[in-house]
Amino acid sequence: MISREELIDIAKKAKEYDPEGLARLFDIFFERLRRYFYYRTGDFQRAEDLAAETLTEAIENIQNFKDRGGTIGAWLFGIARNLLARWLEAEGKVEMVEIGPTISVADEEQPEQLTEKGITYEELYRALKKLPDAQREVLLLRVMEGFDAKTVGRLLGKRHGAVRALQFRAINSLKKILESGGVGK
Amino acid sequence: MSKDAPLRDIRRVEKKINAIQKGEKLGKGSEIEADDYLVSFLISGGPTLPPTSRADSLKASLLARGMELEKGVMNECVLTSGRAGRVKPLSRLSILKIATALTLIALMLAAIGLGSAYAMPSNPLYSVKRAVESIYLWVIPGDRNKANAYASWTDRRLGELEYVSKREIVSWYYPLMKDIQAGIENVYRKAKSLGGEEEKEFTRKAKALTFRFEKLLGKVKMQMKRAQKVEAERAIERLRLQLREREGASGGVPSRQSGEESAPTNYEGNSNTQQSMQQENQQRQTQEGQGIDTKEPFEPTQQQQKEQKLINQDQQNKQQEQQDDGQQRHQRR
Numbered sequence: 001m002i003s004r005e006e007l008i009d010i011a012k013k014a015k016e017y018d019p020e021g022l023a024r025l026f027d028i029f030f031e032r033l034r035r036y037f038y039y040r041t042g043d044f045q046r047a048e049d050l051a052a053e054t055l056t057e058a059i060e061n062i063q064n065f066k067d068r069g070g071t072i073g074a075w076l077f078g079i080a081r082n083l084l085a086r087w088l089e090a091e092g093k094v095e096m097v098e099i100g101p102t103i104s105v106a107d108e109e110q111p112e113q114l115t116e117k118g119i120t121y122e123e124l125y126r127a128l129k130k131l132p133d134a135q136r137e138v139l140l141l142r143v144m145e146g147f148d149a150k151t152v153g154r155l156l157g158k159r160h161g162a163v164r165a166l167q168f169r170a171i172n173s174l175k176k177i178l179e180s181g182g183v184g185k
Numbered sequence: 186m187s188k189d190a191p192l193r194d195i196r197r198v199e200k201k202i203n204a205i206q207k208g209e210k211l212g213k214g215s216e217i218e219a220d221d222y223l224v225s226f227l228i229s230g231g232p233t234l235p236p237t238s239r240a241d242s243l244k245a246s247l248l249a250r251g252m253e254l255e256k257g258v259m260n261e262c263v264l265t266s267g268r269a270g271r272v273k274p275l276s277r278l279s280i281l282k283i284a285t286a287l288t289l290i291a292l293m294l295a296a297i298g299l300g301s302a303y304a305m306p307s308n309p310l311y312s313v314k315r316a317v318e319s320i321y322l323w324v325i326p327g328d329r330n331k332a333n334a335y336a337s338w339t340d341r342r343l344g345e346l347e348y349v350s351k352r353e354i355v356s357w358y359y360p361l362m363k364d365i366q367a368g369i370e371n372v373y374r375k376a377k378s379l380g381g382e383e384e385k386e387f388t389r390k391a392k393a394l395t396f397r398f399e400k401l402l403g404k405v406k407m408q409m410k411r412a413q414k415v416e417a418e419r420a421i422e423r424l425r426l427q428l429r430e431r432e433g434a435s436g437g438v439p440s441r442q443s444g445e446e447s448a449p450t451n452y453e454g455n456s457n458t459q460q461s462m463q464q465e466n467q468q469r470q471t472q473e474g475q476g477i478d479t480k481e482p483f484e485p486t487q488q489q490q491k492e493q494k495l496i497n498q499d500q501q502n503k504q505q506e507q508q509d510d511g512q513q514r515h516q517r518r
Contacts, residue, residue, distance in 0.1 A: 001208070017255035019248050026244045035234055044235065052243040059251055121232035143227045146206055149199070167202070168195045175223050 001146075002028060007070035014072075015062050026055060029076055036077070036140055040084055042125050050087065054080045074151045077141060081155060119178065127177045134158075135170035142167050202228065305348050306357040329383060332375035336390045339368030343397050350405045358405050359413045366420040369394050373427045388431045395424045415496055 010028070013021020033054050037047035057079055058065075065075055128136050134156065142152045142163060149160040149167075156163070201221065205228050275283070297310065298317055304310035318338050325334060342365045349357040369391050376387030399421055406414055 014251075017251045017258070019251065022248055022251045023244065026247055030240065030243070031234075034237065035230065038234060039231075044237070048237055048239055048243065052239075052247065055247050056250055059247065059254065119226075119232060121234055124231050139227065143202060143224065144231060146228065164195050164199050168198045171198060171224060171227075178223070 004070035007072055008067060011062075011065065011067045011070075011072040014059060015065070017059070017062075022059060025059075025072075029073065030055060032073075032145060033076065033080055036080060036145065037084065038121070039125055039128050039136075039140055039144075041087075042122075042129070046087075050080070050083055054083055057083070071151075073145075074147060074155060077145065077147070078155055123178075127174055130177055131170055131173055135166050135173060138163055138166040139170045139174065143171075198224070306345055306361065307349075307354055328375050328378050332372055332379065332383075332387045335368055335371040335375060336387065336394065339365055339372065339394050342368060343394065343401060346401050346405065350401065353408070355408050358409055359416075362402065362405075362413075362417055362420065365394075365398050366424065369398065369424055370427065373431055376431065384431075388428075391431070392428055395421075395428055398424070411496060415493075418493075 010021055010024050014025050030051050033051035034044075034047045037050040038044060041047055041050070054076060058076055061079075065072065128139065131139070137156055138152060141147050141155060142149060147155070149163045152158075153160040153163045158166075201224055205221075205225050297313055301310035301313035301317060304314045318334075322331065322334050322338075325331060342361055346358070346361045346365065349361065372387055372391040372394065376384045376391060379387060402417055402421065406417055409417060
């Protein structure tokens with residue numbers, strides 16, 4: 001977990017185009033952005049491109065960023081959402097693309113039950129794809145990326161109460177989908 | 186899932202997410218709920234994605250872009266170093282915000298300006314009304330327009346004096362009296378500078394205003410302080426003198442009693458003056474018909490003469506006392 005102070009420091013250094021700051025920004029956010037884009041597009045290549053594009057666009061506009069106490073992450077995901085919307089529009093709103101090779105999760109840190117089941121990222125992608133758009137966004141941003149309900153509300157243009165209700169429904173729906181095994185192609 | 190999910194469950198899930206994100210461990214046995222594992226799994230980032238081979242090259246290109254941008258900023262600094270400061274162009278949103286703010290301010294000022302037009306002395310907006318008048322006088326070009334404005338404002342002041350006298354707001358008598366005097370004098374002055382027919386026209390207006398002023402002052406004078414009363418009489422004297430001078434200079438302003446041009450000339454906002462002059466004419470005509478002496482309203486009465494004598498005596502006494510004091514001091518030295 002990256003501390004607020006560290007995020008403020010990274011944003012400050014990135015504003016000065018300090019290579020160390022930019023490298024740190026990349027290290028922290030590239031993987032998170034790639035994951036977000038993957039679960040939205042289902043395409044690794046595209047996810048990487050979009051993540052890199054998000055970071056490039058961010059440093060090109062970094063002087064417009066006003067840090068309100070470690071908010072650079074939310075700002076980056078705001079850019080990511082805009083890029084994704086543009087991409088979806090250009091692609092005719094077709095989100096489904098070819099799924100990459102299946103890799104099972106056998107991570108020791110992950111909870112036993114799930115590792116036993118061996119949920120793969122492609123299964124999770126398929127399960128997430130079955131959720132309504134708003135619920136999927138809330139799960140990705142609020143639960144997986146760890147933004148608080150207010151920040152997610154701001155990103156999605158919803159009240160934080162609505163975000164909480166959405167996350168509750170999303171978790172329940174996802175659990176049902178995964179339990180029923182309805183994640184096939 | 187039903188849309189009206191119980192609030193309690195929503196809060197429970199929210200609490201759970203927050204707790205896991207903070208690094209708290211899940212409970213044991215029955216305390217662990219079915220979806221805890223899923224939430225925990227998702228919070229940990231879900232399944233690990235396959236590593237990317239392009240990460241290093243993408244990172245390098247990002248750093249290179251950063252260096253380019255840094256150079257660009259440096260060049261911009263060199264180019265703009267001679268200037269006092271670089272002005273950042275305003276965004277559309279900022280322009281819209283500024284325009285909205287300016288429109289609101291303009292609307293507010295207009296509303297206050299309009300609202301103050303009917304404000305009377307003792308009203309908080311009265312000072313705004315006077316300020317608007319001053320600005321108007323300062324802005325309008327030409328002696329004729331200025332003379333018209335002076336006449337108009339003086340007519341307003343007379344209305345205000347009438348208003349305060351009805352409500353017996355004594356503190357306003359003197360300031361309004363001074364304003365009216367200054368206003369009439371300004372009309373005379375502007376009339377003089379205009380010359381010709383316009384001079385006659387504005388002298389007539391000033392005359393009408395003077396008569397109305399005299400009449401009103403007759404009502405309010407008794408409530409004034411002695412010094413103010415004296416000053417009021419002097420003001421009337423001054424105005425009369427000016428009227429005589431103007432009438433003499435312009436070959437005589439048509440008499441109000443001649444019937445031909447008895448009504449005062451038209452200018453904006455002098456309807457009260459016209460009415461009062463017509464009433465005055467009628468009164469005078471009826472009084473003359475009844476054989477009543479139609480003196481000017483400010484012909485000093487015996488009472489006033491006595492008061493004047495007393496004031497003069499007071500002043501003489503004071504002067505005498507001052508002289509005596511001076512002599513005593515001189516002797517002591």
